[in-house]
Amino acid sequence: MISRRKVLKSLGLTALSLPSLTGNSIASDLSASPSFPAVDDPTFWKGVRNQYMLSKDQVFFNTGTVGAMPRVVAERMNHHVNYMASNVADWAYKDDNAERFIAGYQHLLFIRNKVAKLLNCDAKYIALTDNTTNAMSYIAQGMELKAGDEIITSNQEHGGGISSWKVREKRDGAVVKMLEIPKPIQSKEEVIDIIVKAFTPKTRVLMLSHIISGSGAILPAREICAEAKKRGIFTVLDGAQTTGHIKLDLTDIDCDAYVGCFHKWIGAPAGTGYMYVKPEYIKDLWTTVASYRWDNHEDEGFRFTQRGTGNFSVLEGLDAALDFYFQIGPDKAFERIKFLGDRLREGLRMINKVKIYSPVDNAMCAGITVYNIDGFTGTRLQDTFWEKAKMRPRASGDVFGVRHCTHIFNSVEEIDKALSIIKQLAS
Numbered sequence: 001m002i003s004r005r006k007v008l009k010s011l012g013l014t015a016l017s018l019p020s021l022t023g024n025s026i027a028s029d030l031s032a033s034p035s036f037p038a039v040d041d042p043t044f045w046k047g048v049r050n051q052y053m054l055s056k057d058q059v060f061f062n063t064g065t066v067g068a069m070p071r072v073v074a075e076r077m078n079h080h081v082n083y084m085a086s087n088v089a090d091w092a093y094k095d096d097n098a099e100r101f102i103a104g105y106q107h108l109l110f111i112r113n114k115v116a117k118l119l120n121c122d123a124k125y126i127a128l129t130d131n132t133t134n135a136m137s138y139i140a141q142g143m144e145l146k147a148g149d150e151i152i153t154s155n156q157e158h159g160g161g162i163s164s165w166k167v168r169e170k171r172d173g174a175v176v177k178m179l180e181i182p183k184p185i186q187s188k189e190e191v192i193d194i195i196v197k198a199f200t201p202k203t204r205v206l207m208l209s210h211i212i213s214g215s216g217a218i219l220p221a222r223e224i225c226a227e228a229k230k231r232g233i234f235t236v237l238d239g240a241q242t243t244g245h246i247k248l249d250l251t252d253i254d255c256d257a258y259v260g261c262f263h264k265w266i267g268a269p270a271g272t273g274y275m276y277v278k279p280e281y282i283k284d285l286w287t288t289v290a291s292y293r294w295d296n297h298e299d300e301g302f303r304f305t306q307r308g309t310g311n312f313s314v315l316e317g318l319d320a321a322l323d324f325y326f327q328i329g330p331d332k333a334f335e336r337i338k339f340l341g342d343r344l345r346e347g348l349r350m351i352n353k354v355k356i357y358s359p360v361d362n363a364m365c366a367g368i369t370v371y372n373i374d375g376f377t378g379t380r381l382q383d384t385f386w387e388k389a390k391m392r393p394r395a396s397g398d399v400f401g402v403r404h405c406t407h408i409f410n411s412v413e414e415i416d417k418a419l420s421i422i423k424q425l426a427s
């Protein structure tokens with residue numbers, strides 16, 4: 001078994017130089033040592049923080065909008081931008097899948113294989129997209145739906161998740177039914193009950209956020225999908241807020257489709273997303289953005305990955321971000337994110353005049369906490385955090401205050417400082 005010193009060294013924690021964060025050796029080292037690093041090990045997590053370029057005098061609590069890139073990600077991407085600018089003439093174009101020059105024409109299996117590992121599914125059924133919105137649109141626009149077919153969803157979906165279904169409603173007469181999900185949610189049974197009661201013989205699709213962006217609620221995806229499956233309903237989950245946040249296992253969840261992005265919790269450059277569709281459904285999904293091999297059913301993920309010329313430098317950054325995430329390890333990243341989120345929620349519960357809109361059952365929460373202080377609007381609270389301590393959570397509307405995200409680069413000190421500001425404002 002690997003020693004603690006060796007792991008720290010591999011992550012650059014004992015060296016001042018830029019660490020080499022490529023390859024998967026460290027990931028297996030960390031997972032071979034379940035108790036290390038501890039979620040509150042200050043040396044280890046400070047070292048992780050040092051892998052980020054985030055300004056030292058600013059505190060970033062807004063991963064739910066766009067994540068902070070580790071230094072290695074920015075460097076890989078920038079290196080490729082410079083390489084393209086200097087060496088484009090050197091590139092003898094040969095429609096060759098090994099080429100790493102332009103996205104949108106290549107199979108990109110070197111990345112899709114890593115995404116398959118992240119999601120625990122087959123890379124053949126993963127397509128790379130530009131973001132979650134594109135991925136959801138490919139699914140909604142690609143399905144055969146007729147007038148009267150029901151799409152069940154919630155009142156708390158992001159515009160990028162729900163709008164493509166509304167297009168189908170307007171264009172084809174499909175019916176989008178938006179269920180009222182409470183805020184805060186009390187328990188997972190409460191949500192399952194609301195959803196299952198809404199199913200009718202006309203329900204064709206169930207589309208839900210796996211983590212609701214406006215409350216941080218982790219929905220009981222496996223249980224909900226199992227209920228839908230019993231009734232032959234196609235399930236699609238929006239994983240924009242889950243990917244890199246909680247550990248994902250699509251084989252276990254057993255949904256029919258899943259979409260998400262890497263530019264939030266994975267820390268990849270903006271403009272990186274994906275979709276997964278089960279083999280038994282993907283063949284029947286029409287291509288929305290079509291290129292040469294639009295009718296190729298041998299590599300279904302590639303059929304949807306072809307989207308014309310794209311930015312390969314961004315994909316180099318994505319590749320580095322996935323490696324970085326695997327080096328920390330999905331379990332360790334989740335434990336740290338949740339540990340900090342739990343500390344924040346515990347502190348908030350002890351402050352009078354604070355209302356928390358994240359679920360009451362803490363097992364349904366991890367790195368997103370939504371709360372407000374009596375008398376504040378979200379914008380006022382957001383601005384006050386910045387004025388007082390250069391802290392950046394994001395306003396979540398007049399009623400719901402702010403959405404406060406915790407990530408592996410955040411520290412216990414940052415959470416405690418935020419809590420002391422809230423205490424002061426609430427007194």
Ligand SMILES: Cc1ncc(COP(=O)(O)O)c(C=O)c1O
Nearest residue numbers: 131132133158160161213240261
């Ligand atoms: C739940 C959810 N779905 C979809 C989106 C849109 O994601 P993207 O910008 O990757 O299209 C977001 C963005 O915040 C989100 O939170």
